[in-house]
Amino acid sequence: MPSTPxxxxxxxxxxDLTVHRVDEVLLPPATGPWLLPDATPxxxxxxxxxxxxxxxxxxxxxxxSHSFAFVVGGARVLVDTGIGNGxxxxxxxxxxxxxDFLARLTAGGFSPDSIDLVIxxxxxxxxxxxxxxEEHGEWVPTFPHxxxxxxxxxxxxxxxxxxxxxxxxxxxxxxxxxxxxGLLDLVDxxxxxxELAPGLRLLPTPGHTPGHVAVELTSxxxxxxITGDCVHHPVQLAxxxxxxxxxxxxxxxxxxxxxxxxxxxxTDTLVLGTHFAPPTAGRVTRHGDAYRLLPVPAV
Numbered sequence: 001m002p003s004t005p006x007x008x009x010x011x012x013x014x015x016d017l018t019v020h021r022v023d024e025v026l027l028p029p030a031t032g033p034w035l036l037p038d039a040t041p042x043x044x045x046x047x048x049x050x051x052x053x054x055x056x057x058x059x060x061x062x063x064x065s066h067s068f069a070f071v072v073g074g075a076r077v078l079v080d081t082g083i084g085n086g087x088x089x090x091x092x093x094x095x096x097x098x099x100d101f102l103a104r105l106t107a108g109g110f111s112p113d114s115i116d117l118v119i120x121x122x123x124x125x126x127x128x129x130x131x132x133x134e135e136h137g138e139w140v141p142t143f144p145h146x147x148x149x150x151x152x153x154x155x156x157x158x159x160x161x162x163x164x165x166x167x168x169x170x171x172x173x174x175x176x177x178x179x180x181x182g183l184l185d186l187v188d189x190x191x192x193x194x195e196l197a198p199g200l201r202l203l204p205t206p207g208h209t210p211g212h213v214a215v216e217l218t219s220x221x222x223x224x225x226i227t228g229d230c231v232h233h234p235v236q237l238a239x240x241x242x243x244x245x246x247x248x249x250x251x252x253x254x255x256x257x258x259x260x261x262x263x264x265x266x267t268d269t270l271v272l273g274t275h276f277a278p279p280t281a282g283r284v285t286r287h288g289d290a291y292r293l294l295p296v297p298a299v
Contacts, residue, residue, distance in 0.1 A: 007107035009069070010298030012270060012281055015219025017070055017199065019226075019272060020108055021280055021298060024065040024082040024101045024130075028093050032061030032233070038242045039235045047238045049292055054234045054277055061233055062277035065126055068226055069105065072217065073197045075116040078105075078143070079215050079226050080274060084129025087173055090166040094126060101130060102142070115143040119202070120150040121228030121274065122209040123158055124246070125167075128174045139173045141181050148178050149196075151204075152186035154211025157248075189213055205230040205260055207253025208244060214260065224270040224281075230256055232275050237261060237284065237291040261291050270296060 009020040032039060041059030044050060055061050068079045082101060089095045102112065120128055131148065132139040141148075158171070178184045187194060187202070193216070194202045202213040208229045215226040229244065230253070236242050240258045247253040264271060264284040271293065272281045282293040 007109075009104065009108040010278070010280070012224065012272070012296065012298055013222075014217050014224040014270060015222040017072060017217055017219040017224075019217065019224055020069045020110075021272075022067045022069055022078075022101065022105050022108065022110070024067070025097065025099050026277070027063040027065060027275070029060045031063050031093065035063070035244050035246070036061065036233060036235065036242055037245055039233065039239070043239065043242075044235055047235060047292075050234060050238075053279055053295060054293075061235065063233060063275045064277045064280070065275065066280070067101075067105075067130070068215075068272060068274075069108065069110045069115075070217065072200045072219075075197065076110060076114050077117045077119065077200070078110065078115050078146075079119045080121055080127040080228065081118060081130035081142070083126045084132070084174060086134050087125075087129055088169055089125060091125070094129075102133070112143050113145055115146040117196075118143055118146050118148045119196075119213075119215055120148065120154075121215065121226070122212040123150060123154055123171075123175060124209065124229070125170045125174070127228070127274075128170070131174045132177050139177045141178050141183055144181075144183075146183065147185050148183050149185045149187060151189050151202075151211030151213055153189070153206075154209055154213075155184075155186050157210040203260075205256040207249045207251070207256045208247050210248060212256075222268065222270075224272055225260075225264065226272045226274060227260075227276075228274050230260055231271075231273060234273070234276060234282075234293045237293055238287070240290060265291055 044059035201216040279295045279297040282295040
């Protein structure tokens with residue numbers, strides 16, 4: 001199985017590893033005001049470094065849905081699986097999508113049958129959608145030879161949560177079929193993180209959801225960090241107190257975000273934002289009592 005893409009995906013080198021972005025969909029302008037209500041146009045306009053990549057001239061945030069794929073230790077790994085196609089969703093921006101995500105993934109050298117591991121940073125609808133695809137009227141695992149992995153705390157929290165119908169539907173079509181196929185692994189992630197394989201580690205970043213994790217890659221002295229939803233948008237570097245409307249525990253989410261940004265600031269760690277619009281990646285620098293992102297374009 002080839003370890004490099006056959007049709008180029010936007011990519012970044014991390015030592016001898018290559019992290020590829022697999023695009024799903026650009027999220028509509030209404031996403032920002034809904035998701036990060038405190039990131040008002042006035043707040044955004046006060047950070048001119050966000051333009052033109054991460055916000056427009058009117059202070060409207062740009063956000064994306066995408067996954068990351070890479071090969072580490074011979075294993076072909078996908079981090080988060082986006083919104084998915086044909087899913088019944090309450091959010092109109094996510095409802096019954098028809099994107100070419102799987103075609104992009106396959107053309108990039110990561111066919112569904114070749115994926116060995118799917119890491120789910122948390123169990124929200126826009127991170128688990130391509131866990132499954134529809135075949136003959138049934139939802140079946142998209143990556144039949146992969147192990148799907150998430151935090152035990154995460155799955156157990158939702159098992160005891162009083163879900164509304166929209167969330168129950170998401171679990172029925174995108175989580176339960178993977179469980180019923182025996183493909184979902186639950187792991188305990190201690191405070192110091194969990195090494196899944198040499199160069200691949202999960203870091204606990206709770207708050208957005210109780211079992212949320214970030215994903216760290218290391219190779220040849222270089223490091224990259226995939227944020228998940230600990231940080232939704234670079235505006236949160238300038239204002240770490242800005243949280244998402246869907247944070248389960250806003251205080252803990254902010255604490256995780258501040259701790260993560262503090263650990264990344266003024267290091268060479270490449271930060272890959274799970275919802276950051278292109279150029280998607282960058283390095284965190286201190287700016288006063290907060291931070292900025294210095295973009296690192298893909299190749």
